[in-house]
Amino acid sequence: MMAAMSLPSRLLLGPGPSNVHPRVLRAQAQPLLGHLDPVFLGILDEVQAALRDLFGTANPMTLPLSGTGSAGMEAAFVNLVEPGDAVLVGVAGVFGERMCEVAARCGARVERVATEPGTILRDDAMAEAIRRVRPRVVAFVHAETSTGVRQPVESIANAAREVDAFVLLDCVTSLAGLPLAIDAWGIDAVYSGTQKCLSCPPGLSPASFSPRVLERVRARRHPVQSWYLDLGLLGGYVGSERRYHHTAPISAILGLAEALRLVAAEGMEARAERHRVVAAALLEGLAPFGFEPLVEEAHRLPMLSALRLPERIEAAGEAGLRRQLLEKYGIEVGGGLGPLAGRIWRIGLMGENARLANVERLLCALRRELG
């Protein structure tokens, strides 16, 4: 009576989601367990431990939040910020802009240090602003998904520590593609997404919060404005009490557990090297077409390349060529966001997709289309 679902096969080379490993797909298709089942709670413990390894942290409060990376961003701000707090945001693209918006909705006095799209935040500009504003929270993005910039972290974090600010870092696109060491870097709050270098479907936000953040939550004068994302309440479920808060997204967590096993089996160092090698092959292969990296070499992300379009493609409108790639070749690449819309492409080689064969497949398709 009903047709079985039959979807086209896609190679997802945009800014996320990336393709999911068949083992992760199978894991999330396992029959369900209850969210308080001891077997499921054991898997949740395993996920938390594996995420601690990947983030480079000993934070007990390391968990997959029940929403996408954007919910992770919201969780970080709603727990840390009280009305009237000063929050300094480093804005190097769309996701830094989003931080300003989310912080403002928590009642923060938002100060910003902005930089040109495609460039990093300058340490001196951030340090100067931190000393001037003396904010409660300093927030910025490690891997700016709108521009492909890899932001150096430590110097800004050190400056924030000097004024006793909390450091909030967006690692949506970097987790499981770049080695992270958030404890060594002095990061208090970090969040990511599952659909980038972890190669899971979107829907969860791996996140971690320092004990200092939890103290801050306990000492708040106003309750956290989000009940759903209140770390004080979430701690009752992911901690030893196992108190019901909301029903965990069980299947998605089963998939994440399997993805984290794949990451551990490969090893983070080998995985980072794979991303690096494949990104270099992409840029080399695209150069003859006239694609030019937006970002200078030292600050490029390996898992996401932002490329200025060749003149003839920009002039003809790039959306048509992206549609051709999708419809004729089953390949998705990403366009630009915000001020870069129509001017760049964003090509992701993330997690399972960071393979030379995928670079070849894209280059072949482009050769056919562009001659």
Place this chain on the structure above:
Amino acid sequence: MMAAMSLPSRLLLGPGPSNVHPRVLRAQAQPLLGHLDPVFLGILDEVQAALRDLFGTANPMTLPLSGTGSAGMEAAFVNLVEPGDAVLVGVAGVFGERMCEVAARCGARVERVATEPGTILRDDAMAEAIRRVRPRVVAFVHAETSTGVRQPVESIANAAREVDAFVLLDCVTSLAGLPLAIDAWGIDAVYSGTQKCLSCPPGLSPASFSPRVLERVRARRHPVQSWYLDLGLLGGYVGSERRYHHTAPISAILGLAEALRLVAAEGMEARAERHRVVAAALLEGLAPFGFEPLVEEAHRLPMLSALRLPERIEAAGEAGLRRQLLEKYGIEVGGGLGPLAGRIWRIGLMGENARLANVERLLCALRRELG
């Protein structure tokens, strides 16, 4: 090197999650599509249309929110409430209590009308409070998952309309198990969960909002405190613009699409009747053991039965017997929440699980354990 994931088989007869249909499991294990892929957007349109049918609404803003049912509750309040607004909540159990908490975190002046656990909110008490308080929002729960009570809706909604209040209804446990007619009932904001009578994994909150709610959001003096759940922003993605907001939980939506096809193929009337018949068989089968329904017959939910424990089980501590059922028979049933902890069981026969064979399996296990 790594063991394949091997999970125990569970029959989930608690208050949710329920077991997932194999076709839904397969659908959510399909290779991924991008969240802006035209094929995926077509499936999202299909999901929205099917949800309109199930809710009984013409609301264009009918969508699966990217979080669990608790995120749906939060979405309803953060969009409707501005600081200082009066919100009247009918409290008939834990989920009504949660509404008070969520509304307060939006800055609402919360007024409550409470009733004994296991009983419905009385129309006259609600109408009197509505006329006295003249609230901006009247909120209550259709199917109170903590007590198994089915709340009559229309009379309260009518009283709310007389003072021009918005009506906010929790249908987490009723959607796809009871026929809903939210337009005919005069409901402005409604949310549900996927892990109850839809028999999907937890992780999405099907929800619907009247055009009047969207007008209210546009006319707000303060921005919606949640960026993630702001209906004004979400409308840019689920509407015709297809503007990126956050990355939709693609796999979960593929699963939901398949579940909604199964519901449509059965038909809501037949599905509701199946729930009713199976619930009656459960109560009949449990009576000889001394389990007594907490709720009087006219107000019982078909998909979730709250049962007072036989004295000997309550005296011995009910948790041990639940553990036996889980470990020896693979059957999960739910304990009581809040004031009913240790005093009742909650047995769900939801969605795919509402089958006479499941009732028999539970009764057999209880006969073995209780003699």
